[in-house]
Amino acid sequence: MPASKPKIGIVISTTRGNRFGEKPAKWILEIAEKRSDMEFELVDLRDYPLPFFEEPVSPAWGKPASEVAQKWAAKVDSLDGFIFVTAEYNHAPSGVLKNALDYAYNEFNRKPAAFLGYGGVGGARAVEQLRLICVELQMAPTRNAVHIVGGDFMGLWQQGKTFEEYPHLAQSAEVMLDELAWWAKALKSAREATAREKEATAA
Template identity: 40%
Template sequence: MVRIAVVAGSTRPGRRGRDVADWVLRRAGEHGGAEFGMLDVADFDLPLLDEPVPPSRGKYQHDHTKRWAAAVREFDGYIFVTAEYNHSVPAALKNALDYLYAEWNNKAAAFVSYGSAGGVRAVENLRLIAGELQMADVRAQVALTFATDFREYTSFTPSDGAEQALQRLFGQIISWSTALQTLRA
């Protein structure tokens, strides 16, 4: 059975991303078809990229990098939960992605985003990053807006449309994660 991580990408105090990531993980467990886990970037305390050798070489020197690499390596696909900051991804998520290379290769990526415009511009950036990391991004995505999916712009309350979009996303990320296992075998 494939293993898929829900990646909480924001580390900001008072973030909404962990609430969203927890919702994704709960619904994933109900959906089935894969084994799901959580990778919260905030739990890894990664400083700004401080490895002297490019990640594509795989010669990690710092314990925090080795710990992050070991955690990421365990999964076949990822559902990235991202806020949109200034038309892009949170710096902590970009930094976490930049730390590694081979651990991301030939794996599937899906995106759940949130923000005033649903976080879609952050996902546009993430799709480019995923391509460079040799990840296959699925088409289905969930775009949550503060106006419709957060009561009084703060309390996460996903709409029926978001729930339906998430189910489509699960189908695609599971299929692609399964298919890409053959490339890594």
């Protein structure tokens, strides 16, 4: 039986009413869905209105009491990798994204994370912080990312420009997706092998 394709969640990581994040998220989904090596879906944090983290223990050690958090953890668990579409708030990712990352742990382990940042410096500082957080979650953050910087960002956000007018962004997206595909397949295979070994040991 052929191995199933890795399932990748494209996470829209801001929830403001006038957010820009939907635009690049839908753009990267359109590019990604032309591929045959992975499956993709949008994951909108608006659909997971998590309270500020207030669990008695880390999700690494116990199941969250919050029903929304349990729903979020189940979604994370169903995915084999992630593309975090991130804004940059004061040199950092959004508070709602950090909170969402804090509400799961084991479900993130040994899965790749890629990044699409936007803003004045393309969300670069937010992406760097996310890479550190992902390492603590035992994920594999990838090197190549898409950064929608300065003039490109303003053109798309306020000047009515389209992504087709910035072909260099599509080129960056393909490089990012190629790298993500390698890690997603490798880590999915390794996780499945570990699960089989545990089952054999328990039998």
